[in-house]
Amino acid sequence: MSGPQHHISATVVRALARRAQPWSAFGLAAAVVGAVAVSPDPYLHATAARMLPLAVLTVSVAVVTGHAGLPTLGQVAPYAAGAYATARLALAGTDLALLHLLAAAGAGAVTAGALGALLVRYRATVFLMLSLAVAELTAITAAQWRTVSGGTDGLAGIPAPRLLPGLPPLTADRTVLLYTAAVAIAATAAAITLLDGDRRTLLAAVRANEARASASGHQVTAYLWTAHTGAGALAGIGGALLIHTHRWITPADVGFTTAALALLAVVIGGATSLPGAAAATVAVLAVRDVVGASLPGHAPLLLGALFVTAVYLLPGGLTALSARLASLPIHRRRPTLHTPEGPDQPVTRSTP
Amino acid sequence: MDAYLIPAVDGVAYGLLLAIAAAGLTVAFGAGGVLNLAHGTLIAAGGYVAAATSSGTWPSLAAAVALAAGVGAAGGGVLAAATAALQGRGHLDQALLTFGVALVGADLLTAAYGSDTLRPRLPEVLEATVRIAGHRYPVDRLAVLGVAVAVVAAGYVVLHRTRAGRLIRATVDDRAMVAGIGVNPRLVDAAVLVAAGALAGLAGALTTPILGVGPHTADTALLLSLIIVVCGGLGSVPGALTAALAVGVVQTVGVTSFPALAPYLLIGAMAVVLLARRTSLPAGASA
Known part of the structure; x- marks a missing residue:
């Protein structure tokens, strides 16, 4: 076999590996969740379950940052919309988990769609800058809109959801973990499926050479807006899971630190790899919680140092x-x- | 009348301070493409240093302002060195790096100065109020207004009448041409970051007597500076000055007139500006 053929087949192998990688990642994720669920420690169950809402948010940030090519801190806005929609539904007496997830996805999509209409005209660092404003505004809104958010005190005592009417509410740590992991994995799988094939190629074309994609007749802004809105639905689901795992929320949960952490995880995980982003979230949270335990109150310091290291080394x-x-x-x-x-x-x- | 006039004067003073802070940010972005997300941290650092140094005497006040500018310049130097190592990796990596530095810096500042809002002790003359045309106004704000006008004027002269200023403006317009006349544009980038840091520290020092400095100063300052830079057109100093004055007035008059809506007024104004002037952010500004 000659050189160019070798090169082509190597590319094919790598493409196959990339195609196979997400699904093997799901097998791995399911195995890890299974191993955690089998362990007898409820604290471990709760800790693992509470990492997953942020992992879903990170997957949504990876869709916008990696696939649409728009680095964002603003996905906390649909995340917050999903979380508060879920919290309000639960407090109003609607406790079906599926309804929560649908309402949260809808609220997230509407929020991201409205923001996207303004934001997707911009690119790269300008987009990042504007999304920073969105992140700040999200926390301000969450703190000020007391009738919805309960102000800076937040909302506590949110009732646990039920999978089906008549079933007991999801309160046991192990059940919550299995439920959250199932939703998180399903949401990530849906995102990967939706971003496969032509859509993946089109977004890659927009990232690589927007002028050329646009000259070829592609509605670049419409594609980016769609990806941004879809990612908003995903972030909304993450917000619903935040309520389902924590059952309380304060404006700090949807604030700037959360946005920064999600973007950091995307930078570490590799922007176009959705399972990579989710895995990096779990890794970053584990480092923060394990190392952070010896440095109480210095989570931002640790997060910042991780950021600097990730930019230089990865x-x-x-x-x-x-x-x-x-x-x-x-x-x-x-x-x-x-x-x-x-x-x-x-x-x-x-x-x- | 007082209800609007006093906040309006406050707004102009605040706007000039924001202009001092944002001018460096916009030039650093226009020249070297470094979106410095640690800019707010440098402003807060200047404010903290000034609040800790000023002890109610004139020499300590002078030392406070000089130290704040020095700390800002040193911070700018660190950022210049850190981002220079990432040359060729795109603007986004530089922005992410400065973001990490901002997180670290904010944590270190809170560890060093605590989480309370600090205010500097000023000489007694500055703590009083005066009557001007029938309106009472605090002397320290008048002094800040005067210093801010002087700094903006000096900045204009430096930028338009000196060789260094012309080189900076030339780097914003055409890096290759600057390299062609034998000046290393990266050296200009570094110098701009140091100067921007000094201005940020100075702005922080001048703001503390009015607003104090606390854990939220860095975030607020960064957000306002970014809004100014975006609305003023990236890399444009006159644009930044105009936008800063508008932001200052909206912030102060808005806060006193519609307290709950103030943050939205600003973001709403920014959205209108962005939608109205879509072409002001060229594709060339991207990574």
Whole structure:
């Protein structure tokens, strides 16, 4: 096999690996959740369950940042909309989990759609800057709109949801963990499915060369707005899970720190990898909670240091790191392609 | 009458302070493409240093202002070194880096100065009020207004009448041309970040007598500066000055007239400006 063919087959292998990776990631996620659920420690169950709402928010940030190419801190707005919609429904006596999730997804989509109508005209750092304003405004609104949010005291004593009418409410730590993990994994899988095929290619084209995509007749702004709105629905579901796992909410839960943490996890996880983003959230939260326990009150310090480290050490995120490591042997062998007796040597590398 | 006149004068004073703070941010973005999200932290650092140094005497006040500017410049230098290492990695990575620095800086400032709102002790003359044309007005605000006007005027002269200022404006317009006349544009970037830091520290020091400085100062200052930079057109100093005055007046008059709506007034005004002038943020501003 000659050099270019080798290159093409290596690309195909890598593309296949990328395609297979999300689904193997789900197997891994299910195994980890199963292992945690089997353990007898309710504290572990509760801790794990409480990480998952933020993981869903991070997946939504990864859709906007990685796929739409718009780095955002503003997804806390649909997250907050979903959370407060769920909290209000539950406090009003509607306790069906499915209704909560649908209402939260709707509230998130409407919020993100309205914000997106203004925001998606802008790109890169300008978008980041505007989304920062959105994040600040979300916390301010949550603190000021007392009739909905309960002010800075927040809402407490929110009733637990039920899966079906007549079933007992979801209060046991293990049940909550299994329910939350199922919703989180399903939401991430839905996002990956919706972002596959032509849509993935179109968004990649918009990211790579917007002028050319636009000149080819694609409605670039409409695509970005759709992705932003869909990500809003996802963030809204994350907000519903926040209520279902914590059963209280304060404006600080939907504030700037949450937005920063989600963006950090996306930077670490690799912007276009949705499972990578979710895994990075769990990792960051674990580091924050384990290391943060020895430095009480200094979570921002730790978060900031992680941010600086991630920017310097992980360009492209963890997923890019694994791709870089995977490509190293190929790079080392490549010179042999150009030696006279070389052509048949790398063939072994190119077969799967 | 007093209900609107006094806040309006306050607003102009506040706007000039915001202009001092935002001018550095907008030039740093226009020249080197560094969106410095740690800018608010530098303003807060200047405010804290000034509040801790000023002890009610004139020499301590002078030392406070100088120290605040120095701390800001040092912070700007650190940011210049940190972002220079990321050259060629795109604007987004630089923005994320400064964001991390901002989080670390905010935590260190709270650890060093506590979580209360601090106010500096000023010389007694400045703590009094005067009557001007029948209106009572605090002397310290008048002094801040005067200093702010002087700094803005000096900034204008430096930017338009000196070689350094011309180089900075040239770097905003055309980096390649600046490199072509034998000046390293990256050196200009670094110098701009240091100068922007000094101005941020100075703005922080001048703001503390009026607003105090606390854990929320950095966030608020950054948000207002970003709004000013976006509304004023990225990289434009006159635009930033205009936008800063508008923001200052909206903030003060809005807060006294419609307290609950003040944050939305500002964001609403920004949305209107952005929608009305869609072309003011060119695609070239992206990473």
